[in-house]
Amino acid sequence: MPTVADDVFKALADPTRRALFERLARDGEQTVHALTDHAGVSQPTVSKHLGILKIANLVRDRPEGRETYYSAQPQALAPLIDWMSLYADFWRERFDRLESLLKKMDQ
Amino acid sequence: MPTVADDVFKALADPTRRALFERLARDGEQTVHALTDHAGVSQPTVSKHLGILKIANLVRDRPEGRETYYSAQPQALAPLIDWMSLYADFWRERFDRLESLLKKMDQ
DNA sequence: ACAATCCATAGCCGAATGGCTATGGATTCA
DNA sequence: TGAATCCATAGCCATTCGGCTATGGATTGT
Structure with missing residues (x-):
């Protein structure tokens, strides 16, 4: 069952990619x-990882001259939230807060 | 940066494993x-996948005679929630800033 | 104009991954 | 007791993955 969440899960399964995403989310573009x-x-390895993150919509690129600026797109985490929402009976409080935030940001 | 979340992310990156977890969560032990x-x-492939899920604490096994019953342990998803909540905070900050800015502009 | 910088792509390689069959120990059934 | 069932492990194989170096196009700096 290949779903939309598949790309996101796979993209985040690698520590190097998670670190890249974390850095972009924390320190900005x-x-x-x-x-x-x-x-x-x-650098080529970084570029390759960014490509995978981009396919999962977790990052966005903005070419400018010879440079390319990347930025995090945390809304792309939404499919994970959706998937986990099926099993989220336990941490209901934390989860509700996160989900409503995402919906707000999505608008 | 190998974290606690790593095992969980990796375990859920595979569609077959996610399906196993989903089924256990939905239909029980x-x-x-x-x-x-x-x-x-x-069957051996299923067993192998269950082993990986077990290492990530996503499932629990209960041997009974020649059978082994598996059940989902959704609490193991907590590290993912925690990880994502980092970016929820990040969003809330920006969202709050935007919101207050909008209020100011509205005056 | 020339040199240097930025980044993406191509191509390579070893390790990890996900599947399979074969096997065998333990248990249950006839 | 003997046959059948359940499941885990071992071993094999093809593919994917994550890293690297080499390269070259585009842009910027001198």
């Missing part, structure tokens, strides 16, 4: 070069 | 044999 400086892997 | 009947893969 930045270039591939800036990301590479802190990623601990080569 | 059941044997490997019952799971195999609906998984579309062989």
